[in-house]
Amino acid sequence: MNRIEKTLAELKSKGEKALITFVTAGDPDLDTTEKLVLKMFESGSDIIEIGVPFSDPVAEGKVIQAASLRSLSHGTDLTGIFGMVEKLRKQTDKPLILMMYINTIFRFGTEKFFTLCREKGVDGVIVPDLPYEEREEIKPYAKSNGVLAISMVAPTSHQRIADIASEAEGFLYCVSSTGVTGTRSKFTTDFDEFFGEIKKSCKVPAMVGFGISNPEQAKKMSGYCDGIIVGSAVVKIVAEYGKNSADKVGEFVRSLKNAVL
Amino acid sequence: MSETSKGRFDIFGGQYVPETVMNAVNELDAAYTKYKDDPDFKNELKTLYRDYAGRPSLLYYAEKMTKDLGGAKIYIKREDLNHTGSHKINNVLGQILLAKRMGKTRIIAETGAGQHGVATATACALFGLECQVYMGAEDAVRQSLNVYRMELLGSSVIAVHEGTDTLKDAINAAMRDWAENVNTTFYCIGSVMGPHPYPTMVRDFQKIISEEIREQLMEKEGKLPDCVCACVGGGSNSMGAFYDFISDKSVRLVGAEAAGLGVETGKHASTIAKGTTGIFHGMKSLFLQNEFGQIDPVYSISAGLDYPGIGPEHAMLYKTGRAEYVPITDEEAVQAFEYLSRTEGIIPAIESAHAVAVAQKIAPTMNKDQILVINLSGRGDKDVYSIAKYRGKDVVNS
Known part of the structure; x- marks a missing residue:
């Protein structure tokens, strides 16, 4: 069983909500990212998404855009990120996901990429610019290497939800709002309707992300589904404290975990 | 590639966009398919080409x-x-007529030299639509005359300060705007690029x-x-x-x-x-x-x-x-x-x-x-x- 499925099954049996957190690889450097991943797991993250920086991240808001560019300016690349994952795998058996743009997979070589995911211990990928219609671009390669390709639905998905949710593996990434990643002071989506539609056809846990930035929002949003995803709010702390951000990030993650328990 | 993948030219093309805008892309495809051979649509476009664009x-x-x-x-x-x-008006008039039929009230566009931006601002003035044009900050300097032209036509121009400050970055910014405002906004892409149906549709308006x-x-x-x-x-x-x-x-x-x-x-x-x-x-x-x-x-x-x-x-x-x-x-x-x-x-x-x-x-x-x-x-x-x-x-x- 894939680590993502195993972790989510355990949480379900305990009746707990999942906390998924995100960090941009290589911001400010890969050694710090490695420490941050371990610290977040220690502080209550159940699954961690490692963001592979891309020069033109069209689904990201300002915070993750800036982190991606900082990381790239230090020369972060996929080879280095796989090296970091290899080191992490000697220290943790919790699920690791790479969140990245399709070009960074395609150009690296899709087959080679997923083979390395299996060898180094990456459990899943989230590719925000690869919609359902284009899923075959990676699906055969992911499947043959036991890597889960996480699907996304958005409030604008409407009639698409049934198709996407019924085929989802690992968990379904439910985008809270229109727009890009980044903190929001309020949400305008009708979540009862959105998750009502999702639950009709989704066989895997549903997680909500985009815009969740504090324990209050985390608590409220986790009420609608099986867990929450927090990205920009973590990256913001890393942007402020850099190499010394581990304790601050740990504290923040702990506060989120307590809120969703 | 998948059997559901649309808009292929050999291996090229497709629809690689975030889920948030996928429905908008599909709606545009459906609207374009519906209207491209519609006699009223074709006549209106033909008349605009002759009497307005020259x-x-x-x-x-x-x-x-x-x-x-x-x-x-x-x-x-x-x-x-x-x-x-420039030739940009050929495509813009077609897309704006579609946007009107789709009930969209706000138009966004990217521009490099400003030719597509000016054409879009012009068509929006003609049809009374709100228009926002994204332009790389460096391009906004080298083409400052066109920035003012767009403003004269009633559009707002946003100079994009990110990445290389040029056309690519203007497209990134327009795509982010589209994801945010997709329910009301029509993205008028200026070239034969982007997700299907844009490469085919823009080519059809330019052919x-x-x-x-x-x-x-x-x-x-x-x-x-x-x-x-x-x-x-x-x-x-x-x-x-x-x-x-x-x-x-x-x-x-x-x-x-x-x-x-x-x-x-x-x-x-x-x-x-x-x-x-x-x-x-x-x-x-x-x-x-x-x-x-x-x-x-x-x-x-x-x-x-x-x-x-x-x-x-x-x-x-x-x-x-x-x-x-x-x-x-x-x-x-x-x-x-x-x-x-x-x-x-x-x-x-x-x-x-x-x-x-x-x-x-x-x-x-x-x-x-x-x-x-x-x-x-x-x-x-x-x-x-x-x-x-x-x-x-x-x-x-x-």
Whole structure:
């Protein structure tokens, strides 16, 4: 069983909500990212998404855009990120996901990429610019290497939800709002309707992300589904404290975990 | 690729966009499919082309240039004479008519040189739609006249300060806006790029260029051209100028891409010469990128050609050998800009000057009974200041 499925099954049996957190690889450097991943797991993250920086991240808001560019300016690349994952795998058996743009997979070589995911211990990928219609671009390669390709639905998905949710593996990434990643002071989506539609056809846990930035929002949003995803709010702390951000990030993650328990 | 994948040109094309805008892309596809053959839609567009844009554009016999180069007979397709000064209006009028029928109230667009932005701002003024144009901060400086034109027309212009401050970054910003405001907003893409249906739809709105060339040349010469030259950034004017001739194998199709300071200098935008297959801005196509798929910064004196990719249909035409693509440097383009101005009394857009430069190379190698058509995609008023600057002259009293 894939680590993502195993972790989510355990949480379900305990009746707990999942906390998924995100960090941009290589911001400010890969050694710090490695420490941050371990610290977040220690502080209550159940699954961690490692963001592979891309020069033109069209689904990201300002915070993750800036982190991606900082990381790239230090020369972060996929080879280095796989090296970091290899080191992490000697220290943790919790699920690791790479969140990245399709070009960074395609150009690296899709087959080679997923083979390395299996060898180094990456459990899943989230590719925000690869919609359902284009899923075959990676699906055969992911499947043959036991890597889960996480699907996304958005409030604008409407009639698409049934198709996407019924085929989802690992968990379904439910985008809270229109727009890009980044903190929001309020949400305008009708979540009862959105998750009502999702639950009709989704066989895997549903997680909500985009815009969740504090324990209050985390608590409220986790009420609608099986867990929450927090990205920009973590990256913001890393942007402020850099190499010394581990304790601050740990504290923040702990506060989120307590809120969703 | 998946059986559900749409809009393929060989392996290129597709719909690689975030889920948030997928429904909007599908709705646009459905609306375009519904209206493209609708008699009312076609009539309204045809009337606008004639009475508002000034179509058909002239096909002008460039006699002095023909004599000077001493080879093929040269005709110039005068897209620069269209209302707003470029071919961009052809596509914009089509898309804005669709947006109206789809009930959208807000239009966004990206622009490089400002030609697409001006055309979009113009159509929005005509139809009373709110319009916001994204422009790279560097382009907003080199094309400040066009920024003011758009504002005059009632649009707001946002200078995008991120990445390389050019066209690619303006598209990123427009895509983020679209994701945020997708329920009310229509994204009017300016070239044959982006997710399906844009490459096909924009080409269809531009193919009138080659259809007119065929008709006008049959009337004047009783035969098809032997060669058609056009500049290529994203590739809309060239797709328009090539499309109707693709099945006429005797017609040589030549795209001029921006070689900036030279394709070996790293400061260029020659996607065909130096690009590799990738997936970006909604499409699989050729891109200038590094081995890890990071998009390369590109450079050209021409803001309109300063883009690291190319439309997927061009990628196919290149791959299958149907069209050829020639890199033209800044220096060659500026020389052609001056040459056409002095020889024919026509000041071309610096983008279109790349097509003139490639024609200067090809025409002398052809016979006198052969015909070469240059698609002059836009007029050069907007470029006078930057060309003067390139030649070391300060024409602005500040």
